[in-house]
Amino acid sequence: MAIRKLTFDEIFSRQPGLEELKTLRRVPLYALIQNIRSMHNVGSIFRTSDGVRLKHLFLTGFTPTPPRKEIDKTALGATDSVPWSYEKDGTKILRQLKKKEINLVVVEHTNKSIPYTDVNYEFPMCLIMGNEVEGISQEIIKQADVAVDIPMLGMKQSLNVSVAYGIIIYHILSRYLENNTNVLQSK
Amino acid sequence: MAIRKLTFDEIFSRQPGLEELKTLRRVPLYALIQNIRSMHNVGSIFRTSDGVRLKHLFLTGFTPTPPRKEIDKTALGATDSVPWSYEKDGTKILRQLKKKEINLVVVEHTNKSIPYTDVNYEFPMCLIMGNEVEGISQEIIKQADVAVDIPMLGMKQSLNVSVAYGIIIYHILSRYLENNTNVLQSK
Numbered sequence: 498m499a500i501r502k503l504t505f506d507e508i509f510s511r512q513p514g515l516e517e518l519k520t521l522r523r524v525p526l527y528a529l530i531q532n533i534r535s536m537h538n539v540g541s542i543f544r545t546s547d548g549v550r551l552k553h554l555f556l557t558g559f560t561p562t563p564p565r566k567e568i569d570k571t572a573l574g575a576t577d578s579v580p581w582s583y584e585k586d587g588t589k590i591l592r593q594l595k596k597k598e599i600n601l602v603v604v605e606h607t608n609k610s611i612p613y614t615d616v617n618y619e620f621p622m623c624l625i626m627g628n629e630v631e632g633i634s635q636e637i638i639k640q641a642d643v644a645v646d647i648p649m650l651g652m653k654q655s656l657n658v659s660v661a662y663g664i665i666i667y668h669i670l671s672r673y674l675e676n677n678t679n680v681l682q683s684k
Numbered sequence: 685m686a687i688r689k690l691t692f693d694e695i696f697s698r699q700p701g702l703e704e705l706k707t708l709r710r711v712p713l714y715a716l717i718q719n720i721r722s723m724h725n726v727g728s729i730f731r732t733s734d735g736v737r738l739k740h741l742f743l744t745g746f747t748p749t750p751p752r753k754e755i756d757k758t759a760l761g762a763t764d765s766v767p768w769s770y771e772k773d774g775t776k777i778l779r780q781l782k783k784k785e786i787n788l789v790v791v792e793h794t795n796k797s798i799p800y801t802d803v804n805y806e807f808p809m810c811l812i813m814g815n816e817v818e819g820i821s822q823e824i825i826k827q828a829d830v831a832v833d834i835p836m837l838g839m840k841q842s843l844n845v846s847v848a849y850g851i852i853i854y855h856i857l858s859r860y861l862e863n864n865t866n867v868l869q870s871k
Contacts, residue, residue, distance in 0.1 A: 608688045639687065
């Protein structure tokens with residue numbers, strides 16, 4: 498099987514530029530992160546959000562916001578391509594989203610959590626994740642429509658937050674694309 | 685919907701300890717990483733590998749190996765729970781795996797790459813990923829049975845390597861668990 502690696506030029510030519518991206522349809526997928534401490538994680542979440550063409554990223558609580566050198570180091574430009582805003586009080590954002598009938602999916606170990614692969618996601622929706630150690634606050638959990646978690650088959654009880662975000666948001670994207678291939682055809 | 689966050693004790697009590705983990709059946713899923721430069725990424729890949737109860741992690745090329753403080757900082761103990769070994773020459777490992785009829789799946793932008801969600805994964809298999817910037821070497825690509833990539837809908841052409849690893853390996857795990865729920869029943 499003759500597999501040939503693409504050149505950097507070939508790879509870059511497939512991606513839209515910043516101006517073109519603004520004209521493309523976005524996936525009806527929001528995300529809200531609360532009290533993420535690590536700028537590395539925030540930058541990585543921006544980069545992944547660019548990958549799924551997220552509609553909007555809400556930074557809340559004490560989550561650091563761009564521009565910060567340490568965020569840019571992992572975001573690599575995605576702070577410009579992902580629509581985002583900051584609001585200290587995450588519950589306020591969620592009340593607004595609820596009014597717009599946006600489904601709220603929280604990632605947390607709860608008494609009602611179901612594996613993220615077992616959910617029939619409805620769009621538009623917002624994925625919610627919290628602090629690296631403490632997780633999400635109880636006030637936010639109370640507002641959620643559904644709580645999901647990731648099967649942990651080893652001895653650790655959780656993954657790095659930016660990895661967990663990638664796993665779940667890309668899974669949700671794949672479910673969305675099953676019925677909405679036109680998003681991919683835009684470029 | 686009364687969702688209650690689990691306590692740390694409740695969460696920890698669900699996970700097997702290191703000794704118990706050794707007695708549990710492992711997923712027939714291997715991974716090989718080549719020339720990963722960042723110890724943060726290596727640690728994160730260990731932590732995710734613990735989560736999927738990976739059979740074995742092969743570190744190759746100039747990938748740093750445990751024990752290193754910067755790896756432990758993100759692996760958080762997973763360097764003890766994930767079986768791993770180091771071999772400079774990754775092609776040698778892949779020849780051995782091929783003899784054992786283990787399917788080789790490389791993550792790379794190639795002329796033959798298909799989206800990672802469109803593959804009918806066959807087990808046992810080994811997932812292969814390369815350097816943060818250069819990707820995987822052409823020698824390794826030549827040995828692969830199939831090349832996959834991740835849909836990139838934004839302006840960036842790739843994700844952080846440890847996030848990409850998480851997305852793909854957890855997707856493969858979910859496919860495996862569809863027909864092998866007994867792995868989950870072991871605890």
